Structure formats: C-alpha cells, structure tokens
Amino acid sequence: MRDPILSARHLTREYAPGQGCLDIELDVWPGEVLGIVGESGSGKSTLLRLLSGQERPDTGSNRFFTSTDEWVELTEASESHLRYLGRTEFGIIHQNPRDGLRLRISAGGNIGERLMGVGERNYGDIRARAAQWMQEVEIDPARIDDKPLYFSGGMQQRLQIARNLVTNPRLIFMDEPTGGLDVSVQARLLDTLKRLVQELGIAVIIVTHDMGVARLLADRLLVMKNGRVIESGLTDQVLDDPHASYTQQLVASILQVN
Amino acid sequence: MMLDTESYNFAYLDEQTKRMIRRGLLKAVAVPGLQVPFGGREMPLPYGWGTGGIQVTASVIGEEDCLKVIDQGADDTTNAVSIRKFFAKTASVKTTEITEEATLIQTRHRIPETPLSSGQILIYQVPIPEPLRFIEPRETETRKMHALSEYGVMHVKLYEDIAQFGQIATAYAYPVMVNGRYVMDPSPIPKFDNPKMNQNPALQLFGAGREKRLYAVPPYTDVQSLDFEDHPFEVQSWDENCALCGATDTFLDEVIVDDAGTRMFVCSDTHFCVQRQEAQNA
Numbered sequence: 001m002r003d004p005i006l007s008a009r010h011l012t013r014e015y016a017p018g019q020g021c022l023d024i025e026l027d028v029w030p031g032e033v034l035g036i037v038g039e040s041g042s043g044k045s046t047l048l049r050l051l052s053g054q055e056r057p058d059t060g061s062n063r064f065f066t067s068t069d070e071w072v073e074l075t076e077a078s079e080s081h082l083r084y085l086g087r088t089e090f091g092i093i094h095q096n097p098r099d100g101l102r103l104r105i106s107a108g109g110n111i112g113e114r115l116m117g118v119g120e121r122n123y124g125d126i127r128a129r130a131a132q133w134m135q136e137v138e139i140d141p142a143r144i145d146d147k148p149l150y151f152s153g154g155m156q157q158r159l160q161i162a163r164n165l166v167t168n169p170r171l172i173f174m175d176e177p178t179g180g181l182d183v184s185v186q187a188r189l190l191d192t193l194k195r196l197v198q199e200l201g202i203a204v205i206i207v208t209h210d211m212g213v214a215r216l217l218a219d220r221l222l223v224m225k226n227g228r229v230i231e232s233g234l235t236d237q238v239l240d241d242p243h244a245s246y247t248q249q250l251v252a253s254i255l256q257v258n
Numbered sequence: 259m260m261l262d263t264e265s266y267n268f269a270y271l272d273e274q275t276k277r278m279i280r281r282g283l284l285k286a287v288a289v290p291g292l293q294v295p296f297g298g299r300e301m302p303l304p305y306g307w308g309t310g311g312i313q314v315t316a317s318v319i320g321e322e323d324c325l326k327v328i329d330q331g332a333d334d335t336t337n338a339v340s341i342r343k344f345f346a347k348t349a350s351v352k353t354t355e356i357t358e359e360a361t362l363i364q365t366r367h368r369i370p371e372t373p374l375s376s377g378q379i380l381i382y383q384v385p386i387p388e389p390l391r392f393i394e395p396r397e398t399e400t401r402k403m404h405a406l407s408e409y410g411v412m413h414v415k416l417y418e419d420i421a422q423f424g425q426i427a428t429a430y431a432y433p434v435m436v437n438g439r440y441v442m443d444p445s446p447i448p449k450f451d452n453p454k455m456n457q458n459p460a461l462q463l464f465g466a467g468r469e470k471r472l473y474a475v476p477p478y479t480d481v482q483s484l485d486f487e488d489h490p491f492e493v494q495s496w497d498e499n500c501a502l503c504g505a506t507d508t509f510l511d512e513v514i515v516d517d518a519g520t521r522m523f524v525c526s527d528t529h530f531c532v533q534r535q536e537a538q539n540a
Contacts, residue, residue, distance in 0.1 A: 079402075079406070080406045083406060083408065087410075102393065102414075105393070105414055105418060106418060106421055106422075108417070108421055109414045109417050109418050109421065112414065112417055113410055113411060113414050114410070115410075116410040116411075116413040116414060116417065117408065117410025117411075118410070121413070121485075121486055121487050122486060122487045122488050123417065123420055123486040123487075123488050123489050124488050126417065127417075127421070144421075145421050145422065
C-alpha cells in the first residue's frame with residue numbers, strides 16, 4: 001500500500017474549552033476523497049483550516065508528502081513555504097466563490113493567476129490553458145474575457161474550481177463547495193467534481209453538512225461532533241451501518257427526506 | 259549668502275525632519291525598490307503637486323547644489339516654476355534648466371532625454387507608490403506579497419491588458435523589477451523612460467507625500483520592465499519627428515495649436531529640444 005499524502009496526529013486547536021478541534025487523527029491517501037460531516041459548530045471548518053495550514057494548531061502534527069517525495073511538517077512550515085504549497089500542491093475551494101476569485105479580473109486572468117504565480121510567462125500558453133480549463137469545468141470558453149462579477153453563482157464556483165486545478169494540485173480542500181447553490185446547479189456541479197476527481201486522481205478533503213454530497217463524492221467519511229471525530233470508515237459503511245448514536249440520528253434525518 | 263533664516267529653516271523643513279527623511283532614504287538605497295514609510299509633513303502646496311518629491315529634495319539639498327525642476331519634461335510649467343522658486347527662496351540655491359549642470363533634478367512624469375551622469379540625483383514625485391494596489395487593496399497583504407516576492411498578480415494586470423486590447427496597453431507607471439527582487443512603481447513616467455532607469459549612473463529617489471513612502475534605485479542597478487515572452491516590453495514610437503528640433507528618438511507631446519484642430523508633435527523635454535535647436539542655428 002502507498003504512503004498517505006497527508007497525515008495528522010493529535011491535532012488540537014481550542015478556541016475555548018471544548019470548542020474547536022480536539023485530538024484529531026487522520027490520513028489521506030492519494031486519489032481518495034475524504035468527507036468530513038457534522039453539524040454546525042462541530043469543528044469541521046476549523047479542521048479544514050488546520051489541515052490546509054491556514055491556521056496553526058495548539059498541539060499535534062500535520063505532515064504533507066510533497067511531489068518531490070519529502071515530508072513537510074505543515075504546523076512548523078514557514079509562511080512563505082505554506083503559501084508556495086498553496087499555489088502549487090494545494091487547492092482551496094471556498095464556500096463563497098467571492099472569497100476565492102478576483103471578481104474584477106477576467107475569467108482567463110483568474111485561472112492564469114496561479115500559472116503566473118509559479119513563473120509562467122507566455123501569454124499564449126496561459127490563455128490556451130485557461131480556455132482548456134474552462135471547458136473542463138463546463139463554462140463556455142467564449143466567456144474567457146468576461147469578469148466573474150457577472151457570472152452566476154454556479155459558474156463562479158466552477159471558475160473557482162478551474163482556477164485551483166490549473167496548476168495540477170495533488171490535494172484539494174473544499175469547504176461546502178455546493179453551499180448557496182440551488183439543487184439542480186448543485187447536482188451538475190457535483191457531477192463535474194466527481195468526474196474531475198476521478199480523471200485527475202487528486203486527493204480531496206471535503207467538508208459538508210449535506211449527507212447527499214458526502215454520499216455522492218466521498219470514499220471515506222469522518223463524522224464530527226463537539227470537535228472530535230466520533231466515527232469514521234468507508235462512506236457506504238458509515239451511512240448504511242452507523243454505530244455512534246449521533247451518526248444514526250444524522251443518517252436517519254436524511255432517510256426520512258428520501 | 260542671503261538666507262531668510264528668521265522665517266524659514268534652510269530648505270524649509272526643520273533639521274530633525276530632514277534627518278528622519280534621510281534615515282528613510284538610506285534604508286531605501288540599501289534595499290533597492292523597498293518602500294520605506296516616513297513621517298510626511300504638511301508642505302505649503304497641495305497633495306498631488308509634489309509634496310513627496312519636495313520633502314526628499316529638501317532633505318538632500320545643500321548650499322552648493324544646483325537644482326532643476328521639470329514637470330512633464332518642461333522647465334516652464336507652473337509646478338516646475340513654483341517648486342524651483344520655492345527652493346531658490348528657502349535654500350538660496352542655484353537653479354538651472356540645463357540638465358548637465360544640475361546636481362539635483364526633481365521631476366514629475368519624465369526622465370530627462372540627456373543621459374544623467376554619476377553624482378546627479380533624480381527625485382521623482384510619486385502619487386501611488388504601491389504597484390500591487392490596483393489588484394490588492396489590503397496594505398497588510400501587499401506587504402506580505404512584497405516580503406515573499408509573490409508577484410504573479412503583476413502579470414495578471416498585463417494579461418488583462420492583452421486580453422482586452424491585444425497588447426500591453428499600460429503606457430505609464432509601467433511596473434519594473436528592481437535588482438531582481440522588488441517590483442516597483444516607477445511613478446507615472448511614460449514607459450518610454452523605463453529603459454533609462456536601468457543601470458543609470460545617477461541616484462534615483464522617489465517620494466510619495468500623500469502615501470508617505472520613500473523608495474530608491476541606487477546608481478548602476480538593474481531595473482527590468484515586466485513582460486511576457488510572446489508580448490515583450492516595448493516603448494512608444496511616433497511616426498512624426500519633433501516639429502521644433504526634428505528629433506526622432508525623443509518622447510513627443512501632441513500639441514493643439516489653433517481652434518481648427520491643427521496639431522504638432524514636439525519634444526516633451528523642453529531643455530533638450532531648445533539645446534538641439536540652438537545647435538542647429540549656430
């Protein structure tokens with residue numbers, strides 16, 4: 001079996017006693033989609049920020065295996081190194097695409113920014129790759145010079161995905177990527193995401209409170225409550241045979257809808 | 259020497275302020291292209307008229323100096339005349355319009371056509387010192403970007419130009435990389451003048467009065483204009499020659515000369531143009 005790409009041990013970040021993330025252990029393997037579910041305030045987003053290095057933990061370790069075959073301890077990495085990893089090896093998809101896009105820069109410029117950030121200096125190449133990625137995420141490439149300010153919510157989210165994937169990251173962090181979109185747009189976005197993840201073989205950590213999203217995308221699932229992981233396992237296993245009583249309630253709540 | 263010391267200190271600013279600005283300038287020279295904050299003073303002219311440049315000039319000027327002031331290349335426009343008079347009055351220094359004669363040149367929007375020499379100081383008036391500001395409004399973030407050399411967004415601006423206009427349409431305040439480290443706004447000089455900054459034997463100082471920032475390019479420093487491999491940096495060129503001196507290689511202003519819309523192109527550097535005309539008439 002291959003080594004994990006990300007490995008967290010005893011990761012703890014408490015804002016107040018019992019609030020935040022407590023003693024989290026997890027491994028993410030290349031090419032897998034790890035879902036993190038739980039109710040609001042259970043520490044999902046904090047965990048995502050800890051794992052992606054946007055926030056430093058109080059204690060614990062969080063190691064990332066880079067494309068140059070080195071382990072990097074993210075909790076101790078310099079800010080410049082973290083930001084470099086953020087441009088090359090990571091992708092971060094925000095819930096609100098406005099946080100992840102430059103709304104007054106054209107769609108092509110948004111996708112190209114990461115390429116230019118890692119030293120790409122050929123306009124023709126940058127533009128060609130931007131157009132290609134727009135096609136990948138199913139935005140009409142004719143809109144390459146339009147500003148995302150005038151895109152719909154779903155298109156903005158797609159553009160954010162293209163912008164992140166253009167530098168071939170190996171690990172993507174997603175925080176509620178379908179939040180704030182209507183159901184049909186959500187469904188199409190999920191299709192695109194699922195296809196890209198399978199085609200590219202990238203590892204994804206996805207935080208969501210939507211069990212449907214988790215079931216569709218995630219290979220493995222972590223269930224969080226009060227800052228702790230209370231249950232983990234293969235998605236089908238967790239959803240079909242939940243052990244913790246909280247998970248049972250969570251699963252029961254969606255089954256009723258169905 | 260007649261100095262009106264009763265009313266004004268030498269060169270208007272008090273000595274402590276000049277020291278503070280000189281300390282900032284030393285730091286700026288030591289780290290080419292780095293923006294150094296300074297405690298800007300109220301000057302007897304409005305922001306946007308050269309309050310930054312005038313404070314830098316006041317801090318480095320000495321009794322033996324000879325000052326030239328240009329505004330858009332011209333020695334005879336309001337801004338240039340009033341700043342020149344200001345220092346003639348408050349510092350009793352010699353002033354000149356001859357580029358070669360000047361030890362200090364305060365400028366707004368141009369670098370003289372006559373090549374500068376070692377020992378001269380060129381002082382730029384700067385409105386917005388932060389080249390990243392257009393894309394990143396947060397000062398905390400732009401400082402971090404400078405600190406970590408994260409300059410990808412500078413090319414996003416040029417990318418947007420090409421996407422919109424088919425070419426790099428930025429014609430002034432064209433961003434440069436100084437000494438291979440800091441991206442710098444060269445102040446709103448036309449990009450025509452950018453190549454002159456590279457390896458210039460003169461010391462180049464920049465003062466932004468409203469934003470209270472100093473920066474500098476020491477003599478013989480690399481200054482490279484940013485560009486793309488397939489859209490290289492180019493300076494403006496004109497089909498016309500200067501209507502007064504016939505120069506073919508200078509920055510030209512288009513001037514409307516009558517109500518019928520008759521136009522002519524003339525050198526924006528008035529001293530350079532006059533010098534050429536005199537040489538032709540001699």
